[in-house]
Amino acid sequence: MTDTVTGSLSGSSGPAPASARVRFGRRQQRGLLLGLSPVRVACVAIAAVTITAAVFLAGVLGVLLVSPLWMGAIALAFVRHGERPLVEVLPTVGHYLARRVTGRNRFRASPDHPRPGGTMALPGEAAALRFLIDPASQTALVHDPHEATVTVVAHVEHTAYVLLSPDEQARRVSGWSRALAGLAASGRCRRLQVLDLAAPDTGEGIVGWWRGHRTATDTPFASEQYEELMTTRAPAAATHRTLVAVALEVPSRLLWARGTGTARGLELVRQEMSAFEAGLRAADLRLAEWLQARDLADVIRGAYDPLRASGTSVGSLRAAGPVAIDERWDRLDHDTGCSAVLWISEWPRIDVPADFLHALVFQPGVRKTLSITATPLSSRQAMRDIRRAKVEHVTDAAQKARIGAIADLADAAELDDVLDRERALINGHADMRFTGLIVITAGDDDELDAAVTQIERAAVQSGCETRRLLGQQARAFTAAALPLARRVD
Incomplete structure (x- = not known):
């Protein structure tokens, strides 16, 4: 996680x-190489192999034809979603989508199907x-x-x-x-x-205690300060x-x-x-x-x-x-x-x-x-x-x-x-x-x-x-x- x-x-x-x-x-x-994790290194390697093979087989035109493949691999390695590269986010996205499609992201208690004892x-x-x-x-x-x-x-x-x-x-x-x-x-x-x-x-316990325990002989200044403290702090x-x-x-x-x-x-x-x-x-x-x-x-x-x-x-x-x-x-x-x-x-x-x-x-x-x-x-x-x-x-x-x-x-x-x-x-x-x-x-x-x-x-x-x-x-x-x-x- x-x-x-x-x-x-x-x-x-x-x-x-x-x-x-x-x-x-x-x-x-x-990471494995220059701070890159193994999966990011794999994406870079896939892009490099794809470009090299395209150059030898079809020249510059071949590189352009397979550009979606090698550009996608580079994007997965270096484009970030939040603080993580896309290639490291994909497993989480795939697992979440799989659970959503199969309905495993929802739970409902079933009284008709009681759970095993214990x-x-x-x-x-x-x-x-x-x-x-x-x-x-x-x-x-x-x-x-x-x-x-x-x-x-x-x-x-x-x-x-x-x-x-x-x-x-x-x-x-x-x-x-x-x-x-x-x-x-x-x-x-x-x-x-x-x-x-x-x-x-709500602070009702503090206020209730004060109202039940204060007396007429309490110092007026102390009572006023305590009342003000409860008014400002008790709600929080x-x-x-x-x-x-x-x-x-x-x-x-x-x-x-x-x-x-x-x-x-x-x-x-x-x-x-x-x-x-x-x-x-x-x-x-x-x-x-x-x-x-x-x-x-x-x-x-x-x-x-x-x-x-x-x-x-x-x-x-x-x-x-x-x-x-x-x-x-x-x-x-x-x-x-x-x-x-x-x-x-x-x-x-x-x-x-x-x-x-x-x-x-x-x-x-x-x-x-x-x-x-x-x-x-x-x-x-x-x-x-x-x-x-x-x-x-x-x-x-x-x-x-x-x-x-x-x-x-x-x-x-x-x-x-x-x-x-x-x-x-x-x-x-x-x-x-x-x-x-x-x-x-x-x-x-x-x-x-x-x-x-x-x-x-x-x-x-x-x-x-x-x-x-x-x-x-x-x-x-x-x-x-x-x-x-x-x-x-």
């Missing part, structure tokens, strides 16, 4: 720095997901039989980060880094997804909820086998849950609960049906899926809303504080979900990626020097990022791939377009570049709006 950004996470327990700052590596865009009634690739309940904790476990993973979802509560002192902020960041590094070191964590769910709030209030989904690698035979097999699989999941909970405590984060079936069903149903009456509960994961979905090229219509998914194509390229996403997370008046998925890499895989990146850099530099092309600072910056990853890996730190997606949901198309523009501006303020995904909205929505820790690459 998208490219990823790779970064290292410290697992050391030494003292935290006084000022916690982070930096993401640049997204690697190096499934979640989700569309697309998520249709194969099954769920089971841990009898000890009543936690909902989502099983993916294709990937042999089990996903558990934690509701995490935390204090306001921006109100903490710089030393305390650095300590919290270091603790969260150690928690992630511990997951990566276990070897059983396949993916970790952090979601911030934000929904506009929002409710936030933080969920962390952890996908664990557990063989299917340990979950669904009879007798001791099921007990062994559940015990492995409980051990990882306990270890992650300990990591959260070390980062001063409070685990409110591991989501049970009812809570997880409400979260999933809320993503598809954002305008449903508050206080209503789905009750079962069997009924958590959508009633109707229509996927369009740049958005997704679902039940009572429509959504668009943005991909964070570039993270900040300079050192930024750990709260650099503040403007994006707390953008008022927009219903959105910010999803950041981290995929741990084994030491062997990370070193292999680093060696390949170094070889590609040296090869590209040699090719540019051979033809007299001038190297730019971007090449040096990419090499520095690769070397930083290598140093961190040698020092024993964990290596992870990060992918950020933003789901914006609204009631109609006009409201959605306005919200997308607002979020794009907030992303720029946070130092990020975003790109709306085209032809992949249904799959991206499932990966970003639902706490299921799905694959996003």
